[in-house]
């Protein structure tokens with residue numbers, strides 16, 4: 001899988017959420033995304049999945065141009081997303097939730113849809129919770145289910161929006177292990193505020209601020225950069241170390 005994003009741009013009136021964003025990504029790679037609240041991180045995922053249309057720019061997935069396609073067509077071509085706030089179908093079982101993704105997002109039927117749902121639950125550590133009501137799950141398992149639904153959708157590009165947010169330190173490590181595994185199968189873009197989690201998994205991290213990519217580099221270089229110190233801690237970039 002090869003993703004190539006060129007000049008992706010979107011504004012809501014005066015608010016610029018994407019300002020000529022370029023991305024290149026392959027299967028087996030994880031691109032981390034950081035940036036302050038309101039930087040445009042989730043908006044980038046809206047633009048990639050097609051729930052929001054860009055003002056300008058191109059998104060190519062294995063040579064297919066996605067930018068004019070509706071969300072359901074992009075899902076069939078392999079774009080899947082775990083949302084920042086899990087919203088499972090609370091009155092359906094965990095298995096039925098995964099089945100909705102394999103059926104409606106991936107377009108599988110019957111045995112194939114059930115097998116894809118089961119595989120996604122197994123990969124995401126939810127096999128033993130398959131029959132539980134999704135609404136009864138604790139937060140870690142709701143995050144896992146959010147990821148399992150994306151995996152059941154048969155992605156090639158997997159978009160993870162703050163899947164470690166709100167978890168305990170031990171739980172964050174479990175999510176890190178899971179994303180490490182998912183990275184072997186897919187190209188992953190992971191938005192996360194938890195620096196050590198991204199550091200453990202991401203090959204590169206990009207820094208967004210007011211919709212602009214300020215920096216993209218290795219996790220070590222990004223975390224050590226003046227730009228990150230400035231936008232997170234208010235330390236001027238030219239301040240003496």
Ligand SMILES: Nc1ncnc2c1ncn2[C@@H]1O[C@H](COP(=O)(O)OP(=O)(O)OP(=O)(O)O)[C@@H](O)[C@H]1O
Pocket residue numbers: 012015017035036037038039040041042043044084
């Ligand atoms: N549909 C919309 N109409 C107007 N403004 C919007 C819309 N969607 C998002 N915004 C604004 O765009 C900016 C970027 O929002 P976005 O949700 O992408 O931020 P984020 O980087 O994901 O932040 P967070 O870390 O809080 O999740 C915010 O200022 C937000 O209020």
Ligand SMILES: [Mg+2]
Pocket residue numbers: 041042043084
């Ligand atoms: Mg967000």
